[in-house]
Amino acid sequence: MTDLSADSGAPAARDLSDRDRAVLAAVDAGFDRALEDLRALVRIPSVPWDAYDPAHVQASAEAVAALAEGTGVFERVSIERAPIGDSEELGQPAVLAVRPAKAGRPSILLYAHHDVQPWGDEALWRTKPFEPTEIDGRLYGRGASDDKAGVITHIAAIRALAEVADPEVGLALFIEGEEEHGSRSFKSFLQQHAEVLSADLIVVADSDNWSTEIPSLTVALRGNAAFNVTLTTLEHASHSGMFGGAVPDAMMAFSRLAASFWHEDGSVAVAGLTEADLDVPEQTEQHVRTEAGVLDGVELIGSGPVLSRMWAKPSITITGVDAPSVPDASNTILPTVRFRLSARIAPGQSSAEAFAALERHIAEHTPYGARIEYDSVDLGDPFLVDTSGWGATAAKDAMADAWGAAPVEAGIGGSIPFIADLVQQFPAAQILVTGVEDPGTMAHSPNESQHLGVLRKAIGAEALLLARASERRE
Structure with a gap:
C-alpha cells in the first residue's frame, strides 16, 4: 500500500542559513517583476488546437524565450x-534553454x-479571458495558473538564485507549447534533445497544492485513455414516423451503450479497469462538493473515501457528442452518433491495458449489432x-521553509501523460511534480485564476531547492 495520508514530516519552521534568507529576500524583491511578466504572458491567447491561430503560440514561445535570455x-x-x-x-514551438553543471x-x-486551453463562452467569465485582472489577491485570466504561472515560477526562481550567487547547478529549461493538445511531439522532442535534457532531477511545475496555505508534492497521478467512438446503425437517416419502432436509432444505441459504463452508484462498471491500493488523506464529501460546485441535492458518485475515488480508482467521462442540436432537431432516425470517451486510469495499470478493457466492454455492450x-x-x-531520493526530501524541506507549513504528499485525479515519456527517456532521473494551483484555481474553466500568495511561495520553494542543489556533488 502506498501511503498518501501523512505529510512529509518536514519541519514547518527551521533556522535558515544566511544564503537561504538572501534567496527568499531576492524572491520577494523580484515578485512585482514576476507578476508583470505573468500578466504579459496571459495576454497572449496561446491555444495550440488546430482551429486556433498558431501565430499566438509562436508569440508566446518568443516571449518565454526572451524571459529565459533575460535571466x-x-x-x-x-x-x-x-x-x-x-x-x-x-509540433508547436517549445523553448529550450540550457547551461551545464559546474x-x-x-x-x-x-x-x-x-500553451493554454480555449476560453470557451466569454459570457461565463467575470473578466476578459486574456486581460489579466487582479481581484482579491488572485490574478484572473486563461493560463494565469495553468501553466504560465509555472513558467514564471521557474524564471523567477532562477533570477533569485542568480542574484545571490553564480549557480553551479546544471539547468535545462523546457517550456512546452502543446501540453493542452496532447503533447504530440513531446517524445520526439526528448529524443532530439536527450543529451542536454538529461538530468539528475526533473521538476514538473504543472500540478496543484493542498490549499493556499499548505503545499503539496504530487506523488500519484492517474493515467488516461481518451478516444472517439463512431456508432452507426443505418446507411442514411430515415423518417422517425415512418420507421420508428422497427429501425434502430443510433442515438438510442448510444444511450444504452453509454449507460453500461457505470454502476448504479456511478462507479465504473468496465471489467479489467483496476484500482490502486493507496492510503489517502481524510477529506470530507462536503469539501469536494464545494470545490466542484455540486448543486444542492445532487449526490456524489462512487464509494469509499472520497479522495480514493478521485486518486486511486478509474473514472469514465463522455466529454463530447456529435449529434444534431435541439434547434436543428427533426423527426429523423439518426444513422450515426460520434462521441469522445475520456477514462482516467488508476496508478499501477498501463494505459494500453485499460484501452483494451474499454474496447472489450464496448464490443460486448453495443446493442443492435451497431458498427x-x-x-x-x-x-x-x-x-x-x-x-x-534526495530530490523529494530537498523539495519537501524547501516547501516547508518557503511556505511555513509541512507539505502534503498528494495524489491527483487528473493526468500528466508525458511523465511516462520522461521515465522512459531518463530512467535514472528523480521526477518531482510540483505546481502553483490551489483548489480555487478553476484551471480549464471560465474564471481561471492564480492565487498570488501561492505563486510567491512556490517561487520561494523552487529557489531554495535550486540553491541547495547547487551545494550538492553528484
Whole structure:
C-alpha cells in the first residue's frame, strides 16, 4: 500500500542559513517583476488546437524565450519544434534553454508549458479571458495558473538564485507549447534533445497544492485513455414516423451503450479497469462538493473515501457528442452518433491495458449489432513518484521553509501523460511534480485564476531547492 495520508514530516519552521534568507529576500524583491511578466504572458491567447491561430503560440514561445535570455544564466536559448511521431508534421514551438553543471553539481530539468486551453463562452467569465485582472489577491485570466504561472515560477526562481550567487547547478529549461493538445511531439522532442535534457532531477511545475496555505508534492497521478467512438446503425437517416419502432436509432444505441459504463452508484462498471491500493488523506464529501460546485441535492458518485475515488480508482467521462442540436432537431432516425470517451486510469495499470478493457466492454455492450469505429486515440500511463531520493526530501524541506507549513504528499485525479515519456527517456532521473494551483484555481474553466500568495511561495520553494542543489556533488 502506498501511503498518501501523512505529510512529509518536514519541519514547518527551521533556522535558515544566511544564503537561504538572501534567496527568499531576492524572491520577494523580484515578485512585482514576476507578476508583470505573468500578466504579459496571459495576454497572449496561446491555444495550440488546430482551429486556433498558431501565430499566438509562436508569440508566446518568443516571449518565454526572451524571459529565459533575460535571466543571464543560460548559455543557449532557442525555440524548437519536433516532429509528431513518425510524420513530417511538426509540433508547436517549445523553448529550450540550457547551461551545464559546474564542479560536479547535479543537473536539473525544469518543465512547464506556455500553451493554454480555449476560453470557451466569454459570457461565463467575470473578466476578459486574456486581460489579466487582479481581484482579491488572485490574478484572473486563461493560463494565469495553468501553466504560465509555472513558467514564471521557474524564471523567477532562477533570477533569485542568480542574484545571490553564480549557480553551479546544471539547468535545462523546457517550456512546452502543446501540453493542452496532447503533447504530440513531446517524445520526439526528448529524443532530439536527450543529451542536454538529461538530468539528475526533473521538476514538473504543472500540478496543484493542498490549499493556499499548505503545499503539496504530487506523488500519484492517474493515467488516461481518451478516444472517439463512431456508432452507426443505418446507411442514411430515415423518417422517425415512418420507421420508428422497427429501425434502430443510433442515438438510442448510444444511450444504452453509454449507460453500461457505470454502476448504479456511478462507479465504473468496465471489467479489467483496476484500482490502486493507496492510503489517502481524510477529506470530507462536503469539501469536494464545494470545490466542484455540486448543486444542492445532487449526490456524489462512487464509494469509499472520497479522495480514493478521485486518486486511486478509474473514472469514465463522455466529454463530447456529435449529434444534431435541439434547434436543428427533426423527426429523423439518426444513422450515426460520434462521441469522445475520456477514462482516467488508476496508478499501477498501463494505459494500453485499460484501452483494451474499454474496447472489450464496448464490443460486448453495443446493442443492435451497431458498427463501431475508433479514431483519435490518446493514451497516457499513470505514475507513482519514488520519494526515497534526495530530490523529494530537498523539495519537501524547501516547501516547508518557503511556505511555513509541512507539505502534503498528494495524489491527483487528473493526468500528466508525458511523465511516462520522461521515465522512459531518463530512467535514472528523480521526477518531482510540483505546481502553483490551489483548489480555487478553476484551471480549464471560465474564471481561471492564480492565487498570488501561492505563486510567491512556490517561487520561494523552487529557489531554495535550486540553491541547495547547487551545494550538492553528484
